[in-house]
Amino acid sequence: MATSVHQDAAVVTPTDEQPQSSSRRPIILIILALVLLVGGYFGYQRYQFGQAHEDTDDAQVEGDVYPVIPRVGGPVLDVKIDDNQVVKKGDVVVTIDPADYQQRVNAAEAALAAAQANVVAARTSIGTAQANVKAAQATIGVSSANRARLQKDLKRSTFLRKEDIIPQSDYDAVQANLQATTAQRATAEQQVAVARQQVAAAEQQVAVAQAVVKQRQADLDNAKLQLSYTTITAPANGVVSRKNVQPGQVVAPGQQLFGLVASDRTWVVANFKETQLENMKVGQKVNIEVDAYPNEEFEGHVESLSAATGARFALLPPDNSTGNFVKVTQRVPVKIALDKVDPEHPLRAGMSVTATVAVK
DSSP, X not given: OHHHHHHHHHHHHHHHHXXXXXXXXXXXXXXXXXXXXXXHHHHHHHHHHHHHEEXXXXXXXXXXXXXXXXXXXXXXXXXXXXXXXXXXXXXXXXXXXXXXXXXXXXXXXXXXXXXXXXXXXXXXXXXXXXXXXXXXXXXXXXXXXXXXHHHHHHHHHHHHHHTTOSOHHHHHHHHHHHHHHHHHHHHHHHHHHHHHHHHHHHHHHHHHHHHHXXXXXXXXXXXXXXHHTTEEEOSSSEEEESOOOOTTOEEOTTOOOEEEEEEXXXXXXXXXXXXXXXXXXXXXXXXXXXXXXXXXXXXEXXXXXOSSOGGGGSSSOOOGGGSOOOOOOOEEEEEEEESSOOTTSOOOTTOXXXXXXXXX
């Protein structure tokens, strides 16, 4: 009897589980269908989005970085800035010892004064030479008048001598006076020529002296310019970065003292693959995600596309003509301008971003 009871129980148990498993099967199928539908919907949406957009995470924020470089050398007297300090255009940031350059200005001023004095002296020489010309011309006039008078006297003396009215000595005296007066006139004419040459020479000396004045003035202006370079000012509004100067340090022309990161304008440079540029054009809208602000979105537009790939600007650009050719998809820098600036979320040069361009 006990054996039959156990056999009946064993037979009854499977028949009870069959309705339960068959009732769960439609629910699982419905869930799977919903999952497939939802997955298909989102997959289609993603496909549609991918057809109308191109994105890349090979992008970063860029900004103007001004290297602050002295134009003259010398020991540094004062440094008025520190790392990460905000400065405005025209603010004095570094002062170089101006003593040597002030001495050059003083020497140039003295040389200019001497050159100007030489101009005055040369002009005085012109006046003296012109006076000599007038004096020689006056001598010519007197000599001409005397010569005319003596010529008349000679005619009268010749007539009187023929009549033996005057002695031979008087006649010889008149003739000698006429010859002397003629010689004086010739000498005065030569003096006029010499005086005129002196005037021309003095005028040339004035021109040379004036040229020297211009040269000395240029030297003075250059000395003052060099002196002004001892005061270094900020070239733009920005933030000090990588300060490399201290008081007492001797700097040389061309040595970078620090960098100034401009704070008034930033943009994004995204390096898209060449296969992504088919439909990309200037003016298309761009969605920008910044790694530093994961919960914020920035908007911009394509401002320009580079005329060459990034590899072309490398230190050693690839040369496919060498025979070692391996096709590599190149990337082209695309400049993206921000539509607006968010003061609460400033973008700093070098930040990593993800750029998505709506190409359709």
